[in-house]
Amino acid sequence: MTGGVRRTTRTAARALALGLVLTLAAVLVPDSSVQPADYQLVRTESARGIDAADTIWILGIGSDAREGEARNRARGDAIQLVGINTRTGAATTIGIPRDSWVPIPGRGTNRVNAALYFGGPQLIGRTVGDMIGIQPDYVFVTGFGGFHRMVDAIGGIRVRSVHAFADSNLRPELYPNGFPRGEVRLDGEAAHIFVRIRKSLPDGDFDRSRNQQLALQGIHRRIHNQAHRPGFIERGVLSVMRNMHTDLSPAELYRLAQAVAQVDPGKLSACVVPGRTGMAGAASVVFADVATARRWGNEARESAVISRC
Amino acid sequence: MNGRTTPRRVRGRAGLAAALVLVLSLSACSSDDEPAPEPERPGAEETPSESVELVSRVGQVAGDLPQRQRRRTVTEVADVVDAWFEAAYVGGDLPRSHYDDAFPGFTRKAARLAGRSMDLMTNADIGPQIERIEVERRRVLVDMLSGNGRAAAATARIQLDFSTEGEVTGDFSVAGRLFLIRVGGDWRIIGFDVTKERS
Numbered sequence: 001m002t003g004g005v006r007r008t009t010r011t012a013a014r015a016l017a018l019g020l021v022l023t024l025a026a027v028l029v030p031d032s033s034v035q036p037a038d039y040q041l042v043r044t045e046s047a048r049g050i051d052a053a054d055t056i057w058i059l060g061i062g063s064d065a066r067e068g069e070a071r072n073r074a075r076g077d078a079i080q081l082v083g084i085n086t087r088t089g090a091a092t093t094i095g096i097p098r099d100s101w102v103p104i105p106g107r108g109t110n111r112v113n114a115a116l117y118f119g120g121p122q123l124i125g126r127t128v129g130d131m132i133g134i135q136p137d138y139v140f141v142t143g144f145g146g147f148h149r150m151v152d153a154i155g156g157i158r159v160r161s162v163h164a165f166a167d168s169n170l171r172p173e174l175y176p177n178g179f180p181r182g183e184v185r186l187d188g189e190a191a192h193i194f195v196r197i198r199k200s201l202p203d204g205d206f207d208r209s210r211n212q213q214l215a216l217q218g219i220h221r222r223i224h225n226q227a228h229r230p231g232f233i234e235r236g237v238l239s240v241m242r243n244m245h246t247d248l249s250p251a252e253l254y255r256l257a258q259a260v261a262q263v264d265p266g267k268l269s270a271c272v273v274p275g276r277t278g279m280a281g282a283a284s285v286v287f288a289d290v291a292t293a294r295r296w297g298n299e300a301r302e303s304a305v306i307s308r309c
Numbered sequence: 310m311n312g313r314t315t316p317r318r319v320r321g322r323a324g325l326a327a328a329l330v331l332v333l334s335l336s337a338c339s340s341d342d343e344p345a346p347e348p349e350r351p352g353a354e355e356t357p358s359e360s361v362e363l364v365s366r367v368g369q370v371a372g373d374l375p376q377r378q379r380r381r382t383v384t385e386v387a388d389v390v391d392a393w394f395e396a397a398y399v400g401g402d403l404p405r406s407h408y409d410d411a412f413p414g415f416t417r418k419a420a421r422l423a424g425r426s427m428d429l430m431t432n433a434d435i436g437p438q439i440e441r442i443e444v445e446r447r448r449v450l451v452d453m454l455s456g457n458g459r460a461a462a463a464t465a466r467i468q469l470d471f472s473t474e475g476e477v478t479g480d481f482s483v484a485g486r487l488f489l490i491r492v493g494g495d496w497r498i499i500g501f502d503v504t505k506e507r508s
Contacts, residue, residue, distance in 0.1 A: 231369025250456030
């Protein structure tokens with residue numbers, strides 16, 4: 001564990017990233033009762049702070065469960081370990097290729113994403129924690145259907161795609177040539193495709209993990225920019241309470257949500273654990289560079305910053 | 310808007326003292342959720358600032374919360390916020406140099422964090438240079454999160470406008486959001502996003 005306040009590994013089913021869920025029930029109606037300032041401003045300064053652990057680590061899992069299936073007993077298609085430093089506003093994301101061949105406590109060696117199937121959020125939390133050297137404080141699990149709906153709920157996101165790539169499921173009227181390189185606007189459906197596609201990407205599973213990070217950053221930017229709207233955080237937390245099983249109290253979810261909202265979009269870093277593809281028996285797997293992963297973990301454990309991937 | 314207006318007359322320091330007693334007569338809590346140290350209670354005979362009505366309203370409510378709970382929550386949260394307005398900005402003897410107890414109702418850690426921005430989160434930057442404060446507006450709108458039929462968390466959207474006289478004469482506005490949760494049955498400020506502006 002990383003220490004600090006209430007740093008137990010609470011691993012009931014939770015969302016891929018709390019920030020995503022915060023928007024589910026949001027009706028973004030500006031409150032006209034707050035009157036605009038009627039004076040000329042010559043100096044403006046602001047102060048921000050949140051009473052939370054100095055560093056919070058959240059493991060976000062995108063389960064491959066289909067609608068109606070148990071999210072917690074499927075396999076994890078998206079695996080992102082997110083660190084937040086509440087003092088500095090920095091955050092970092094470490095992407096783990098889902099086929100990484102790693103020890104799973106009590107289950108021998110297998111693909112990392114199988115840990116969710118074998119032992120639910122607790123076991124995949126321990127597995128990734130052992131791999132990176134940072135045990136997550138929270139594990140959030142969501143299905144891809146939920147991801148789709150949540151992106152739509154916030155009105156879509158913008159990402160800066162590193163690659164141009166296409167997929168047969170993309171609507172041609174919106175993306176006649178697939179996703180272009182550069183800035184792309186994504187609705188929920190397109191975002192879902194953006195984070196799942198790997199075969200048309202030059203670096204396969206690694207590029208997919210990078211795209212997942214781009215999507216998370218795009219979502220966070222939206223959340224960060226909306227958090228000041230009246231009731232936005234409260235509605236998001238209520239959505240978490242209604243749509244997910246969680247053992248966190250509403251007040252603790254609210255505290256966590258405010259911590260997420262205070263992350264500075266300009267202080268984000270993101271890296272994907274490198275590795276080489278190979279065979280483990282009949283299975284095609286990734287032999288992850290665990291030494292690099294742990295080096296990043298050591299650097300980011302308290303700061304939530306990785307200076308260089 | 311589903312709220313109501315709760316005008317209250319802030320009666321100088323006597324009113325402040327009552328609010329502070331209410332806010333600070335808190336049950337013992339653990340760790341960082343413990344209340345910040347109690348501020349010094351000012352004397353009742355002095356009036357360092359002109360009074361103005363505090364307007365508090367229900368803002369956005371997420372979840373089912375009976376009207377009575379909403380009203381109660383607004384009152385309780387407004388008391389916490391107003392205690393901070395007094396302790397940090399418009400209360401105390403003027404000129405004022407000490408703002409050590411400026412954060413009643415904050416958790417200890419939140420008070421520490423606020424203490425890193427004393428010039429914004431208090432009047433420490435101008436207190437020694439002002440002789441009079443006139444409060445022009447106090448406003449609190451309270452967004453609430455319902456959990457198990459009661460308010461579990463709240464965001465106080467605040468505005469405090471005041472003018473000063475003395476070596477520093479000007480109009481100031483403090484605005485933003487305070488984040489509160491219940492700790493041991495009482496509301497505590499666990500975070501903030503506040504601006505202080507001088508026009």
